[in-house]
Structure formats: C-alpha cells, structure tokens
Amino acid sequence: MHPFRSHTCAGLTKANVGETVRLSGWVHRVRDHGGVLFIDLRDHYGVTQVLADSDSPAFAAVEKVRSEWCIRVDGVVKARDESLVNPKLPTGEIEVFIREVEVLGQAEELPLMVFGDQDYPEETRLRYRYLDLRRDSMQANMKLRSDVVASIRRRMWDKGFREFQTPIITASSPEGARDFLVPSRLHPGRFYALPQAPQIFKQLIMVSGFDRYFQIAPCFRDEDPRADRSPTDFYQLDMEMSFATQQDVFDTVQPVIAGIFEEFGNGRRVDQDWPQISYADAAKWYGTDKPDLRNPIRMQDVSEHFRGSGFAIFAKLLEQDGTEIRAIPAPGGGSRKFCDRMNAFAQKEGLPGMGYIFWRERGDGDTENLVVRALVGAEDYDKFKNRELEGAAAEGKLKILEALDQGDLDRVHFLTNAYFGEIEAAGPLAKNIGPERTEAIRLQLGLGKGDAAFFLGGKPAAFEAVAGRARNVIGEELGLTEKDRFAFAWIVDFPMYEKDPETGAIDFSHNPFSMPQGGMAALEGDPLDVLGYQYDLACNGYELISGAIRNHRLDVMFKAFALAGYAEDEVRSRFPSLVNAFRFGPPPHGGCAAGIDRIVMLLADEQNIREVIMFPMNQRAEDLMMGAPTLPTNEQLRELRLRVLPPEE
Structure with missing residues (x-):
C-alpha cells in the first residue's frame, strides 16, 4: 500500500464497503460521542468521516489528535446506517473505522480556525495565509x-x-x-x-x-x-x-x-448581446465608463425643464457655459423617507444634497373628470369654467380653457394631468418649478405613481461620478439590480486627449499608442475632438478588458505625440524599439488584455x-x-x- 494514502478523502463510496484503506489529511473537526470519537478528515479533494470506538487499538492515539493536525489513518470502510447518511458529502454513505493512526504533523494553537465561517481580521488572515487557504471557501x-x-x-x-x-x-x-x-x-x-x-x-x-x-x-x-x-x-x-x-x-x-x-x-x-456604448454616452447615462447594466436606470439630461424655472439654484447654474442638470430616475422610490435617505447619501459624498421629486396619488380627481367631459359637452364646459379654484389649480384652469379654445387637445390632456390628474408631484423642488415642468419631467423619464427622480447639476465632470454612485445605490436599495446576471458592454470612442484644467496643456487621456479614428486627418483639427480606437469591456460595474487598435504608422504616431507636447526626438529616445521596428513593414494590429x-x-x-x-x-x-x-x-x-x-x- 502507498505510504500515505490508497484513496483521497473524496474517493470512497458504498462500493468500497469492506475494503481496508489508507487516508491522509487534516483533522477538520473532532466530535466525542461518549466513547466514540468521530473525525472529519479533510484533504484538498473532500472530507471523509473516520471514527474509533473504545475497542479500537487506535483509540488512545485518536484521543490525542487536535484540530488541523495532519494524520494518516488505516481502517475498514463500513456503510453508514441509512438514518445517518449525509447527502451533502460524496462520501456521505460510508465511514472508516480506524485501526491505526499516525501523526504526520502536529499543529500548535491556531491563530485562526479553519473549520466554520468565523470572520478574522485581514491582517491575521494574510499573516497566516497558508492556514487561511485551508478553509473551504x-x-x-x-x-x-x-x-x-x-x-x-x-x-x-x-x-x-x-x-x-x-x-x-x-x-x-x-x-x-x-x-x-x-x-x-x-x-x-x-x-x-x-x-x-x-x-x-x-x-x-x-x-x-x-x-x-x-x-x-x-x-x-x-x-x-x-x-x-x-x-x-x-x-x-x-x-x-x-x-x-x-x-x-x-x-x-x-x-x-x-x-x-x-x-x-x-x-x-x-x-x-453586448452593446457598444460610446464613452460620452456611458458618462451621461451611467456616470461611469464601467456601467453596471444589471441596473436598468439610465440618467437623462433634463436641463430644459429647469432653465428659467422657479428653482433658482438650477436656473442660475444653467446660465453658465458647460453646465447641465441630470435626472436619476428611481422607479419605486416615491416616498419621502427614501428621498431623505438618498439626500443623506449625497451629503456623505460631499454634496449639499440632491434635489428630488416624487409622484403620489392626488387627493381629489373630480376636477379632472369635469375637464375630460368638457371636451364633449358644453354643459360641463360651463361648469368647469365657472368653478372657483385657487392657486396652481386656478392657473391650470385658465391654461386649460385657453387650450380648449384653441382646439389644442394634446395640450389639454397634458395640462389636465399636470394640474388635476390622478398623480401629483411632491417635494420642495416640485413646488418651486410648478406642475407643468414636473409633469414634463415625469413624461420624459417615463415615471408614474410611486416613483421618484433625483437631480444633480453643474459641469458634468464635477458631478458625474457621484451621480453614478447614486444610481448604483438606488438600483440596489430598490431591488432593481438583477443579481443573478452578468451584463457586458463594450465602451468605445474614448477621447485621445484631455486638457489639464489648471495649465490648459493637452495630454493623452488613455493609451498613447492607439490609432486615432480618422488617422492623420483627424489630428489636423481640435485635439479634444479626436477619438481613438480604444475600448474597454465592462461587466457588472467592473472593467474587465482594456484594449486598442494600435498606431502602427510612424508619421501618425509622431503627430499624435506632438499634439501632447512630445517632440519627435523625445519619442524616438523613449520608445526606440517601437520606432525602429515600425520602420520595417509593421502590419495593422490590435488587441486587449x-x-x-x-x-x-x-x-x-x-x-x-x-x-x-x-x-x-x-x-x-x-x-x-x-x-x-x-x-x-x-x-x-x-x-x-x-x-x-x-x-x-
């Protein structure tokens, strides 16, 4: 017989009953059942239950073994009683009665337990990684x-x-x-x-x-x-x-x-189906170039609904060049409690907060019925015209009557829903911008009763990352993100260059060896407009792959580096292998990692x-x-x- 084992700890089945076998492994767990000692013996392949009763010649030796000792046992395979079969183990139908045991390696007191799912500080786990690696997970x-x-x-x-x-x-x-x-x-x-x-x-x-x-x-x-x-x-x-x-x-x-x-x-x-999403669209829709598409939320630009509105913060912001307002739809998030929680999230991210609107059922829908009937009956038209209303409702009535007089039925329906519909917008921001703007936002975002939307504004580069994280949190908390799915997307059309906001200098924003889209002609215009044949693969919010079609033409390469402030001599000295190789018939090529x-x-x-x-x-x-x-x-x-x-x- 082999000096250490005839089988692995996953290799015995009912077919081996009656055989004398030899196993080696680690003591995973010891259980004393009143004169019978059970050991779960573990190796890389699995676990086998071995045992010794008081009649076994090895009983005294088995009593001494402790957790994570490395031992060898010889014994006889026996079938378990039907009521004691463990269906979770491949070896669950048998057990080995120990006849002989040899300690191959003793273990001192353990700094971390291998058996069980206890949490240990990462410092302990890494210091004793060889023990940590013994754990099942x-x-x-x-x-x-x-x-x-x-x-x-x-x-x-x-x-x-x-x-x-x-x-x-x-x-x-x-x-x-x-x-x-x-x-x-x-x-x-x-x-x-x-x-x-x-x-x-x-x-x-x-x-x-x-x-x-x-x-x-x-x-x-x-x-x-x-x-x-x-x-x-x-x-x-x-x-x-x-x-x-x-x-x-x-x-x-x-x-x-x-x-x-x-x-x-x-x-x-x-x-x-792996969509190809431009870098610009990924930033706009998801706030990141590594979007988690298991989350269906797509952010949208809603700037026009706030331009010149009663919400002064956003209205004044939009007077500055390069600013916009983005909305993060939150289907199912239409409660003040959830909105307040997301507002607190934004504050933890270093923002003053996030504006929000949520939509709920309106208390009185009777007026809407009058307006709808007014489209077909003069008598109801008179009732609605003569009805005494106040505030926004009065304003809505006048606008509806004007639209009716003009025969603009689409506008009538829109105004009816905005001022008197079954759904009303709520929250401080809704009060500031009024029913028409909130209804237009709701329609653009495709939201309804019980839904919400959150808003961030400014220059996109300053808030996109936070908006992306907020989108992830909303998707998680509202149960919108599908957990049992791997969702992939190619992110393409990366900009070749970026401008340093402090110095104004142009430099590469991604891989400098990528081929610009359009070749040499593309490098004759504004560098910030140049896109590269560069691409990433995103999956569930992580970047898995990055790659590019390479710039294999020396003239295009020298021009591309020149735009980023690198003279030809510097390129030759920094990358002599590529420059020299590209003098001798380089093929077009590309790849990824x-x-x-x-x-x-x-x-x-x-x-x-x-x-x-x-x-x-x-x-x-x-x-x-x-x-x-x-x-x-x-x-x-x-x-x-x-x-x-x-x-x-």
Whole structure:
C-alpha cells in the first residue's frame, strides 16, 4: 500500500464497503460521542468521516489528535446506517473505522480556525495565509482560479492563438502607473523595470510576423490599492492580432469571455448581446465608463425643464457655459423617507444634497373628470369654467380653457394631468418649478405613481461620478439590480486627449499608442475632438478588458505625440524599439488584455480581489507572511552602488 494514502478523502463510496484503506489529511473537526470519537478528515479533494470506538487499538492515539493536525489513518470502510447518511458529502454513505493512526504533523494553537465561517481580521488572515487557504471557501476560490486559467488557455488555442512568454526584466515603459525598478549590478546606477504590461513586446511580436499571440501574463504596477485592484502585481489574459479591426477583436474575445462566465457562473445568466456604448454616452447615462447594466436606470439630461424655472439654484447654474442638470430616475422610490435617505447619501459624498421629486396619488380627481367631459359637452364646459379654484389649480384652469379654445387637445390632456390628474408631484423642488415642468419631467423619464427622480447639476465632470454612485445605490436599495446576471458592454470612442484644467496643456487621456479614428486627418483639427480606437469591456460595474487598435504608422504616431507636447526626438529616445521596428513593414494590429483576478472575483461572487489571489499584499502593499518589503543589507547596497535615503518626516 502507498505510504500515505490508497484513496483521497473524496474517493470512497458504498462500493468500497469492506475494503481496508489508507487516508491522509487534516483533522477538520473532532466530535466525542461518549466513547466514540468521530473525525472529519479533510484533504484538498473532500472530507471523509473516520471514527474509533473504545475497542479500537487506535483509540488512545485518536484521543490525542487536535484540530488541523495532519494524520494518516488505516481502517475498514463500513456503510453508514441509512438514518445517518449525509447527502451533502460524496462520501456521505460510508465511514472508516480506524485501526491505526499516525501523526504526520502536529499543529500548535491556531491563530485562526479553519473549520466554520468565523470572520478574522485581514491582517491575521494574510499573516497566516497558508492556514487561511485551508478553509473551504478559499480552497474553492483557488480551484476556480486554476480552472478558469486552464479554460482560457484552451479557448485561445482553439481560436488559433499561440502562447509566447515575454520578458519579466525590461525597460521602463509609460503605461500610466509607476514602475517597480530593479537596480543593475552589472551596470551601476542603471535600472531595469518590471513590466507594467507586455504592451510593447506584443506589438513587436506582430511586427515579427506572428499573427495571433496570447499569454497569461504577470504585470507589475506600483499602484495605490483598491478592493478590485492589487497594489503590486496581477495577471491578465494578454492578446494581440495582426490585420484586425476593432470589431474583429470584439468578435474574437466575446465568445472566450462569455464561455468562461457560462462555464463557471453557477447558472447565472450571461448576456449574449453586448452593446457598444460610446464613452460620452456611458458618462451621461451611467456616470461611469464601467456601467453596471444589471441596473436598468439610465440618467437623462433634463436641463430644459429647469432653465428659467422657479428653482433658482438650477436656473442660475444653467446660465453658465458647460453646465447641465441630470435626472436619476428611481422607479419605486416615491416616498419621502427614501428621498431623505438618498439626500443623506449625497451629503456623505460631499454634496449639499440632491434635489428630488416624487409622484403620489392626488387627493381629489373630480376636477379632472369635469375637464375630460368638457371636451364633449358644453354643459360641463360651463361648469368647469365657472368653478372657483385657487392657486396652481386656478392657473391650470385658465391654461386649460385657453387650450380648449384653441382646439389644442394634446395640450389639454397634458395640462389636465399636470394640474388635476390622478398623480401629483411632491417635494420642495416640485413646488418651486410648478406642475407643468414636473409633469414634463415625469413624461420624459417615463415615471408614474410611486416613483421618484433625483437631480444633480453643474459641469458634468464635477458631478458625474457621484451621480453614478447614486444610481448604483438606488438600483440596489430598490431591488432593481438583477443579481443573478452578468451584463457586458463594450465602451468605445474614448477621447485621445484631455486638457489639464489648471495649465490648459493637452495630454493623452488613455493609451498613447492607439490609432486615432480618422488617422492623420483627424489630428489636423481640435485635439479634444479626436477619438481613438480604444475600448474597454465592462461587466457588472467592473472593467474587465482594456484594449486598442494600435498606431502602427510612424508619421501618425509622431503627430499624435506632438499634439501632447512630445517632440519627435523625445519619442524616438523613449520608445526606440517601437520606432525602429515600425520602420520595417509593421502590419495593422490590435488587441486587449483581460484581468484574470477580476474575472475570478466576479465568478466567485467576492467583493475583494484578495479573496481570489493566492498570496496577496495588504492595503499598504505589504506581504505580512513573507515580511516584504525588506531593508537591504549594507553588502547588497554596496554591491549595487546604491544609497538609501531616510524617509521624509
């Protein structure tokens, strides 16, 4: 028999009853049932219940074992009593009567328990990651990650891609984040860099004549940590194609990504129709270029309804250039309590608040009946004309009579609903702008009784992000966001350039190596009007993919960089490999990169990316388990001819 096991802890079934077997694993849980000791023995594959009674020669040894000891047991497989079968376990029909036990590795008192779902501080979990990884949820996440990567590889090979590895030690590159620098011993005072991405290498692979490249590539960026981003390193599906258009990239990538989510999504719906939304529309409709389309709310520009209105804050705001008022519809949010809660949300976001309107049932609908009948009967017309009304109702009556006299029945219906309909608008903002404007807003947004709308104003760049977060909160709180769904969208038409609001200088807003839409001709006009063949794939509020059709023409590249203030000599010195390679017949090419960590995070239904990374850093970019980063020794510094400055106070 094998020295450690004849079967795994998931490998025994009723067919093995009567066999003598050997299992090895960790003591998941010990239960003492009055002279009978039960152990749930766990390995990477599953759990088997083993037991020893007082007659067993191993009973005394079994009494000593504790949680997370690593042990080997020999025993006989027996069928469980029918009433004791555990249908949740593949091994739930059997148990193993221990005849011999050997302790392979004892465990001291545990800093965190593996059994159960207790919450522990992240610092403890990362310091003892090897224990944390023993937990069922973490085992499942890491197995999922491995299976996803294997499936991606198969799918890319099936599409005619070949996998090539690119260097890990290279030159510094302008990917938009800080490089990790590596000092050179052989070249004192000079530094390599860890690649932020294989961007330049994969373009050079296309220049080399390889048609379809991919790689599960490690990338290194010295970034501030976030819940959905590692502060040091991450893995991506990196790919590039020659002789490809933007649509070719989409058509190639979509079945790979959709297939992964279908295979590992646990039955959640995977959208097959992936809309292409311009960057400008994504910002306007969703407040972000990473929209969560499981939430059906789409924001709208309602500026015209507030221009010259009685709500002075918005009316005066709209007198300034570049300002607008956006509405966030909230179907089902038509209560003062919910509106006040969202107002408090806006204040937490640093705003004075959010204007709102909600629509409710009007108390008296009798007048509306009179108006409707007035369309067909002179007698009722006289009754309505002579009816004494006050305030807004009186104003509405006069406008309705005027519209009736003009024969404008559409206007009559509109005014009837605004002033006397079954639904009335409520809230301070509604009182300020009056029934006609609130009714026009309601009709534009497609809202009704029991619904609400929230409003933010100013220059869009200043409030779009908050509006986007408010949209997400509204969708969550009102139950509008579909949880069991993966909703994808390509975000396209990114602007190539942006203006620094303080200096007015023009610089690249996204990938500087992208081909501008329209080529050289597009670069002759206003740089802020230039769009690039750049694209992202958003899923459930996260960016999964970023890519572009590359600028492979040197004349267009030099012009594009010149608009951002880079002289040709500087481009040649900063990117010598690309510039030199593009002198020798570069093909049109494009590609993208998909974040492996983020894909697995979504599939595992986790909110924090560290839950799907085997050995992640903490929020301060520290490896608590390994003790990194460390201080170099004086010998290392001398060898590298480096001196470390003390940190600034």
